[in-house]
Amino acid sequence: MSGETVITVVGNLVDDPELRFTPAGAAVAKFRVASTPRKFNRDTNAWEDDKDGSLFLSCSVWRQQAENAAESLAKGMRVVVVGRLKQRSYEDREGVKRTVFELEVDEVAPSLRNATAKVTRTGAGGGGRQQYEQARQASSREGLDDPWGSGVPGTGPAGGREAWAEEPPF
Numbered sequence: 001m002s003g004e005t006v007i008t009v010v011g012n013l014v015d016d017p018e019l020r021f022t023p024a025g026a027a028v029a030k031f032r033v034a035s036t037p038r039k040f041n042r043d044t045n046a047w048e049d050d051k052d053g054s055l056f057l058s059c060s061v062w063r064q065q066a067e068n069a070a071e072s073l074a075k076g077m078r079v080v081v082v083g084r085l086k087q088r089s090y091e092d093r094e095g096v097k098r099t100v101f102e103l104e105v106d107e108v109a110p111s112l113r114n115a116t117a118k119v120t121r122t123g124a125g126g127g128g129r130q131q132y133e134q135a136r137q138a139s140s141r142e143g144l145d146d147p148w149g150s151g152v153p154g155t156g157p158a159g160g161r162e163a164w165a166e167e168p169p170f
Contacts, residue, residue: 004084004085005084005085006082006083006084006085006106007082007083007084007085007103008080008081008082009033009035009055009057009080009081009082009103010035010078010079010080010081010111011033011034011035011036011055011057011078011079011081012033012034012035012076012077012078012079013031013032013033013034013073013074013075013076013077013079014031014032014033014034014056014075015031015032015075016031016070016073016074016075017029017030017031017061017066017069017070017073018030018031018070019066019067019070026062026063027062027063027064027066027067028060028061028062028066029060029061029066029067029069029070030058030059030060031058031059031061031069031073032056032057032058032059033056033057033059033079033081033103034054034055034056035054035055035057036049036050036051036053036054036055037049037050037053037054038050057081057101057102057103058100058101058102058103059081059083059102059103059104059105059108060102060103060104060105061105061108062105064122065105065108067122068122069108072110073108073110077110077111077115078110078111078113078114078115079108079109079110079111080107080108080109080110080111081103081105081107081108082105082106082107082108083103083104083105083106083107084103084104084106085101085102085103086101086102086103086104087099087100087101088100088101088102
């Protein structure tokens, strides 16, 4: 959407992602990320955390990605989170007005800066391969060569022949 503030935050998970389900059955995982800037101390000749500059951000991720995050991420892990920053105001129990900032997550992944990860496709949620196969089957039924082309047979990649020998590039 236009006018939204999209940010990327790199930091550590403060707690394990908490997975819940809405009454309609949609999965939502909530977690907090702490991002602490570092600065070089010339006196000690070492990098130090800037404790006063720490950012703690509540995050929420939805649907299949929520289930994947809850299964894959744990407290203390370094993560990269991309999402839309939202501001919400409310009154607490004492009647004091409060404002919080939250991140509606679009993408979340473990940081590979100091770790390794093995990625496993879940096969759920209509991933790229499934969408590719469905489009290819639909184009065959309609007599089209390229499911993403102009709709004119023979105008797709490689003159209407499949451009990928075995797997699509995703």
